[in-house]
Amino acid sequence: MSDDHHDHKPTGLGRWLFSTNHKDIGTMYLWFSFIMLFIGGGMAMIIRAELYQPGMQLVDPDFFNQMTTLHGLIMVFGVIMPAFVGFANWLVPMMIGAPDMALPRMNNMSFWILPFAFGTLLSTLFMEGSAPNFGWTFYAPLSTTYGPASTDYFIFGVHLMGISSIMGSINVIVTILNMRAPGMTLMKMPIFVWTWLITAFLLIAVMPVLAGVVTMMLTDRNFGTSFFEAAGGGDPVMFQHVFWFFGHPEVYIMILPSFGIISQIIPTFARKKLFGYSSMVYATASIAILSFIVWAHHMYTVGMPLAGELFFMLATMLIAVPTGVKVFNWTATMWKGSLTFETPMLFSVAFIILFTIGGFSGLMMSITPVDFQYHDTYFIVAHFHYVLVTGALFAIFAGAYYWLPKWTGNMYDETLGKVHFWISLVSVNVLFFPMHFLGLAGMPRRIPDYALQFTDFNQMASIGAFVFGGIQLLFLYIVIKCIRGGEKATDQVWEGAEGLEFEQLPSPAPFHSFTQAPEVK
Amino acid sequence: MGDGMSVLLRTIKAISLMFVSTELFAAAQMDLTPGVTAISQEVYELHTLILWICVIIGAGVFGVIFISIFKHRKSKGAVAANFHDNMTVEVLWTVIPFLILIGMAIPAAKTLIKMESPADDAEVTIKITGYQWKWNYDYMHEGFNYFSNLAQSSKDAVNSDNPKDREGINYLLDVDNRMVIPANKKVRFLMTSNDVIHSWWVPDFAVKKDAIPGYINEAWTIVPKEGVYRGQCAELCGKDHGFMPIVVEVKSEADYAAWVAEKKGVAAAAAAGDSKTWTMDELMAKGKDIYNASCAACHMAEGQGIPAAGFPALKASAIATGPVAAHLDIVINGSKVNPAMAAYGAQMSDADLAAVITYERNAWGNNTGDAVQPADVKAARK
Ligand code: HEM
Ligand SMILES: [Cu+2]
Ligand SMILES: [Cu+2]
Numbered sequence: 001m002s003d004d005h006h007d008h009k010p011t012g013l014g015r016w017l018f019s020t021n022h023k024d025i026g027t028m029y030l031w032f033s034f035i036m037l038f039i040g041g042g043m044a045m046i047i048r049a050e051l052y053q054p055g056m057q058l059v060d061p062d063f064f065n066q067m068t069t070l071h072g073l074i075m076v077f078g079v080i081m082p083a084f085v086g087f088a089n090w091l092v093p094m095m096i097g098a099p100d101m102a103l104p105r106m107n108n109m110s111f112w113i114l115p116f117a118f119g120t121l122l123s124t125l126f127m128e129g130s131a132p133n134f135g136w137t138f139y140a141p142l143s144t145t146y147g148p149a150s151t152d153y154f155i156f157g158v159h160l161m162g163i164s165s166i167m168g169s170i171n172v173i174v175t176i177l178n179m180r181a182p183g184m185t186l187m188k189m190p191i192f193v194w195t196w197l198i199t200a201f202l203l204i205a206v207m208p209v210l211a212g213v214v215t216m217m218l219t220d221r222n223f224g225t226s227f228f229e230a231a232g233g234g235d236p237v238m239f240q241h242v243f244w245f246f247g248h249p250e251v252y253i254m255i256l257p258s259f260g261i262i263s264q265i266i267p268t269f270a271r272k273k274l275f276g277y278s279s280m281v282y283a284t285a286s287i288a289i290l291s292f293i294v295w296a297h298h299m300y301t302v303g304m305p306l307a308g309e310l311f312f313m314l315a316t317m318l319i320a321v322p323t324g325v326k327v328f329n330w331t332a333t334m335w336k337g338s339l340t341f342e343t344p345m346l347f348s349v350a351f352i353i354l355f356t357i358g359g360f361s362g363l364m365m366s367i368t369p370v371d372f373q374y375h376d377t378y379f380i381v382a383h384f385h386y387v388l389v390t391g392a393l394f395a396i397f398a399g400a401y402y403w404l405p406k407w408t409g410n411m412y413d414e415t416l417g418k419v420h421f422w423i424s425l426v427s428v429n430v431l432f433f434p435m436h437f438l439g440l441a442g443m444p445r446r447i448p449d450y451a452l453q454f455t456d457f458n459q460m461a462s463i464g465a466f467v468f469g470g471i472q473l474l475f476l477y478i479v480i481k482c483i484r485g486g487e488k489a490t491d492q493v494w495e496g497a498e499g500l501e502f503e504q505l506p507s508p509a510p511f512h513s514f515t516q517a518p519e520v521k
Numbered sequence: 522m523g524d525g526m527s528v529l530l531r532t533i534k535a536i537s538l539m540f541v542s543t544e545l546f547a548a549a550q551m552d553l554t555p556g557v558t559a560i561s562q563e564v565y566e567l568h569t570l571i572l573w574i575c576v577i578i579g580a581g582v583f584g585v586i587f588i589s590i591f592k593h594r595k596s597k598g599a600v601a602a603n604f605h606d607n608m609t610v611e612v613l614w615t616v617i618p619f620l621i622l623i624g625m626a627i628p629a630a631k632t633l634i635k636m637e638s639p640a641d642d643a644e645v646t647i648k649i650t651g652y653q654w655k656w657n658y659d660y661m662h663e664g665f666n667y668f669s670n671l672a673q674s675s676k677d678a679v680n681s682d683n684p685k686d687r688e689g690i691n692y693l694l695d696v697d698n699r700m701v702i703p704a705n706k707k708v709r710f711l712m713t714s715n716d717v718i719h720s721w722w723v724p725d726f727a728v729k730k731d732a733i734p735g736y737i738n739e740a741w742t743i744v745p746k747e748g749v750y751r752g753q754c755a756e757l758c759g760k761d762h763g764f765m766p767i768v769v770e771v772k773s774e775a776d777y778a779a780w781v782a783e784k785k786g787v788a789a790a791a792a793a794g795d796s797k798t799w800t801m802d803e804l805m806a807k808g809k810d811i812y813n814a815s816c817a818a819c820h821m822a823e824g825q826g827i828p829a830a831g832f833p834a835l836k837a838s839a840i841a842t843g844p845v846a847a848h849l850d851i852v853i854n855g856s857k858v859n860p861a862m863a864a865y866g867a868q869m870s871d872a873d874l875a876a877v878i879t880y881e882r883n884a885w886g887n888n889t890g891d892a893v894q895p896a897d898v899k900a901a902r903k
Contacts, residue, residue, distance in 0.1 A: 230733075235735070236718060236733055271595070273603075276606060276611055301720060309637070320622065321619055332610070336589075337602070338594075353583055356582065357579070360579060364571050368633050370629070372636075376756055440551065444754070447762060452688065
């Protein structure tokens with residue numbers, strides 16, 4: 001065991017406001033994400049309630065559009081990304097044997113920007129006129145010439161999020177490259193650290209592109225430029241190219257860290273080493289590189305030249321290869337293991353299967369001529385919820401259950417954890433699976449009302465949504481209960497757990513860990 | 522909608538059908554439509570092929586996972602093996618998927634090349650312009666164009682509390698003026714937009730193309746079967762994106778020719794309307810129709826607007842009850858500050874504008890008594 005004994009934690013509000021401690025900042029990130037999950041989730045409930053039956057019952061179409069827009073923005077930028085940064089803060093230093101993040105003050109700042117960013121974004125709901133209502137992809141000119149006045153606040157919020165993300169990624173990269181304990185070579189790093197290293201590079205590469213596109217919007221809206229305004233000689237399609245040059249890597253930013261989490265958990269509960277460690281690293285890197293040359297698969301219908309459509313189709317199909325390698329590796333890790341199914345493992349196995357279903361629909365959509373039919377329908381909505389909810393979010397749940405005992409020193413309530421898992425598993429599929437059918441049958445996405453033949457599956461989806469949304473309150477309860485007490489966790493926590501955080505640190509991990517670098521064999 | 526119990530039963534039924542049978546679920550379509558054109562058929566076959574490839578790979582991978590879950594449990598005494606690398610399988614599961622993908626890409630590319638082939642040999646060309654929230658169909662070689670709006674029956678049913686009102690009217694999938702095309706002829710569509718991006722989609726033709734301001738996109742189709750085909754706008758285009766359907770009626774060559782002749786007659790009559798003087802009643806009647814089709818989406822049927830969303834009331838508004846010149850100006854030239862209020866001068870004839878402005882000035886208690894004539898509109902156009 002490590003020999004840090006003095007746990008001098010600052011107290012009071014100052015502990016959090018001025019924190020430079022990676023564990024406290026990690027905790028704040030995770031709670032922030034959790035709160036946003038309920039806000040964004042609440043909006044999803046409004047959407048699903050309106051879509052429960054044909055006709056407009058609860059909201060008007062413009063408010064409906066505000067809900068879909070803010071729901072998407074909050075889930076992407078406010079839930080999934082901050083949760084992964086929270087994991088990175090907590091885990092990267094402990095996994096590589098570093099005492100803290102390399103740039104602790106910047107760490108504090110990158111977190112504390114977020115409440116302001118999302119405060120700004122959410123404040124648009126209370127402004128005169130409409131809140132942003134153009135979808136999370138905010139295509140011009142709907143968001144520029146035709147955007148509501150509050151769009152400028154949205155732009156400011158996105159800028160803040162971007163700054164926060166860039167600072168966060170610089171911190172992760174510097175920490176990983178400079179602060180590894182002696183003996184922790186790159187190819188010995190836990191996969192979670194690898195995936196985050198690659199994610200951080202993706203973030204640094206594309207966040208400035210996002211900042212650029214919103215800045216062009218800002219000047220189009222306020223300073224008379226015409227980047228995206230056809231009447232002034234600009235090009236609305238260029239908006240989409242720039243947006244998706246950010247947007248496609250962004251979807252991998254939201255999934256690579258979950259690949260990392262799953263790759264930590266499966267070996268533990270299979271009591272067997274991760275299959276194909278180095279191919280996992282290479283697959284992650286190839287996905288990241290490929291993610292820069294596939295962006296226009298989101299824009300097959302804008303009327304690109306044939307050569308462009310063919311290129312983006314082939315490049316996109318190619319991504320399925322390294323993604324497949326990952327899935328096969330996880331499967332091979334489980335094969336002939338000695339499996340047990342505690343909650344983290346349950347979520348991880350569900351992740352593998354359901355994420356793969358999302359990957360399949362992705363592969364189907366990569367086929368350009370067929371995507372003409374799928375594009376902008378509920379089929380897309382099904383696809384990205386399979387990769388993001390049963391993918392990214394399930395990985396976050398799995399990781400939370402897996403490391404909570406290390407973080408708090410207490411085991412969570414296993415029975416409740418299993419209840420959370422099973423109800424989530426069933427309801428999430430009742431929620432999203434029928435959306436495939438809706439899309440294939442021709443229901444466009446982002447509509448507040450629909451033709452009668454879509455009623456049954458919409459009702460099913462809505463019921464699934466209410467159950468899935470409701471059961472997350474149980475997760476909140478489980479987390480709080482675990483923080484407050486419970487059966488004491490052992491230092492290793494899980495029988496098969498490996499890695500510095502389990503082998504060399506007590507549970508709960510002390511406020512300051514690895515003030516002296518550990519030995520890495 | 523029925524009570525909780527029947528909803529529950531329907532849900533259970535739907536869930537069980539998902540796993541048991543798709544045939545029984547006759548009411549709801551679950552698969553892509555094969556459509557009615559040669560291209561849409563090919564697209565459907567590609568879809569089916571890739572779906573089955575996914576199902577088979579999925580069955581294999583998930584099968585292995587499930588065997589592992591059941592056999593390799595610690596509780597069943599499984600002891601972990603010690604392998605964590607195997608060059609052969611790793612190469613295999615990189616190369617085989619790659620080959621499958623190539624097998625997939627070839628037919629996909631063939632179909633794509635066909636779809637994107639130029640349509641210079643088309644016999645009919647229709648320019649489709651997206652507007653917030655309606656379509657304009659311009660038969661370029663016939664010299665007429667018209668707007669296609671959501672049908673009034675659907676508009677009336679949207680906010681109704683009685684679900685029965687939405688039955689039997691092709692709810693949200695019906696329009697006032699359909700697009701009409703001839704069967705068995707190559708029809709070329711040129712898509713563009715007057716405001717934001719829309720997307721014109723008819724699943725049965727496998728045609729979906731964005732209508733983008735400043736761009737002219739091209740698509741084509743040859744429909745062998747007469748009939749009525751429905752679709753919707755597929756790109757978020759603002760408040761009423763869900764309310765701008767597409768209906769295409771495919772007619773025999775003779776019927777199509779008759780329809781074109783009739784439309785040309787209507788266009789000629791409209792031109793004549795621009796040069797006559799109308800009575801107040803005529804203006805009000807015509808104005809009401811135009812208002813409901815083109816203006817009520819924002820200013821609402823009773824002229825009350827949606828102030829919270831930035832759409833002003835016209836009932837008792839300064840412009841609608843003030844000098845006629847300002848009223849003519851904003852409707853003909855649009856608003857200078859808010860592009861949502863478009864320049865209708867480019868979309869409507871003098872008579873239409875005269876009628877709708879007269880209507881706005883006299884409906885809902887505005888009672889100005891002004892009868893605006895086409896000649897007034899003509900004079901106001903710059
Ligand atoms: C096998 C891997 C994948 C492939 C081949 C793939 C392919 C695609 C394609 C072609 C589209 C565009 C569909 C359309 O709009 O017509 C799409 C949309 C999307 N994908 Fe994926 N995808 C994959 C994995 C992922 C992952 C891992 C994520 C995120 C974790 C993701 C998130 C999304 C999102 C958010 C959209 C919708 C964006 C929008 O229009 O709002 N995808 N995907
Ligand atoms: Cu993408
Ligand atoms: Cu639309």
